[in-house]
Amino acid sequence: MLNARELKVFYGVIQGLKGVDIDVYDREIVTLIGSNGAGKTSTLNGIVNLVRSSGRVSFLNDDISRSQTHQIVRRGLALVPEDRQGEGVVQMMSIQSNMTLSDFSLQGFRRAWKWLNPQKEIACVKEMIRELAIKVSDPDLPITSLSGGNQQKVVLGKALMTQPQVVFLDEPTRGIDVGAKTDVYHLIGKMAQQGLAVMFSSSELDEVMALADRILVMADGRITADLPRHAVTREKLIAASTPQD
Ligand code: ATP
Numbered sequence: 001m002l003n004a005r006e007l008k009v010f011y012g013v014i015q016g017l018k019g020v021d022i023d024v025y026d027r028e029i030v031t032l033i034g035s036n037g038a039g040k041t042s043t044l045n046g047i048v049n050l051v052r053s054s055g056r057v058s059f060l061n062d063d064i065s066r067s068q069t070h071q072i073v074r075r076g077l078a079l080v081p082e083d084r085q086g087e088g089v090v091q092m093m094s095i096q097s098n099m100t101l102s103d104f105s106l107q108g109f110r111r112a113w114k115w116l117n118p119q120k121e122i123a124c125v126k127e128m129i130r131e132l133a134i135k136v137s138d139p140d141l142p143i144t145s146l147s148g149g150n151q152q153k154v155v156l157g158k159a160l161m162t163q164p165q166v167v168f169l170d171e172p173t174r175g176i177d178v179g180a181k182t183d184v185y186h187l188i189g190k191m192a193q194q195g196l197a198v199m200f201s202s203s204e205l206d207e208v209m210a211l212a213d214r215i216l217v218m219a220d221g222r223i224t225a226d227l228p229r230h231a232v233t234r235e236k237l238i239a240a241s242t243p244q245d
Helices: 040-047 069-075 084-088 095-099 103-108 118-131 148-161 178-193 205-211 234-241
Strands: 002-011 014-024 029-033 052-059 077-080 110-112 166-170 197-202 214-219 222-228
Touching (some): 014 040, 029 178, 029 205, 040 077, 040 166, 069 077, 095 118, 095 148, 148 178, 178 205, 205 234, 222 234
Parallel strands (some): 029 197, 029 214, 077 166
Antiparallel strands (some): 002 014, 214 222
16 A cells, blocks of 8 residues: 655654655555654654655555655545644544645535534544544533543544545553553554554554564564564564664
């Protein structure tokens, strides 16, 4: 579904990603693992063009390297960012508004020129709340009334509302409780069963080894190992994540 070739990411003079090649297939769960600063966020952000990058990225054989992020989302890719508080949610807005925030989702709710169809929007939000097992009494409540885990599920819901074919999740379980983590694991499995490709980053070996079909280990802005699940051992992961001098 997705190929990246020689993908590099630049932060001014700093090179966050030093040329990676990635292939992601449908129904596949691919995990990026590596220590802080290894290049996981840069990879995900580079693919959807949120940061300055070079190289070639193609989705279903179409070159999307020069597309803007909103065009990439429209094509069927979705990214759930690492910084939930800063980039994932708008703190002042309700749960419902946060979930339907993507302009692409909102277009689906438009009844006629510029008017939204509130019934359709509410029905979709309720369906998503049920699907993601979000513990909430009223979708009109502020997003800040939810626990961290439930806020994370709203952000996942926002991504799924765009009906993506490939979903990128940056550290989706960081800082959430055990119950919400389990719900996120189920959701990732379900997305893959439904034919989506899922790529998520993580620093927790256990969740990676339990969920991933394939593991890409990163160190110092490069992919240092590409391991199918059956070939993975804790020792191999640790060895490949250690930067070589
Ligand atoms: P973490 O788990 O800490 O998020 P990561 O594996 O996602 O780490 P990246 O955030 O992609 O790693 O960072 C890769 C490299 O790019 C690091 O050397 C980092 O210091 C650098 N980098 C990332 N963001 C910026 C930025 N905004 N400005 C300058 N350098 C950056």
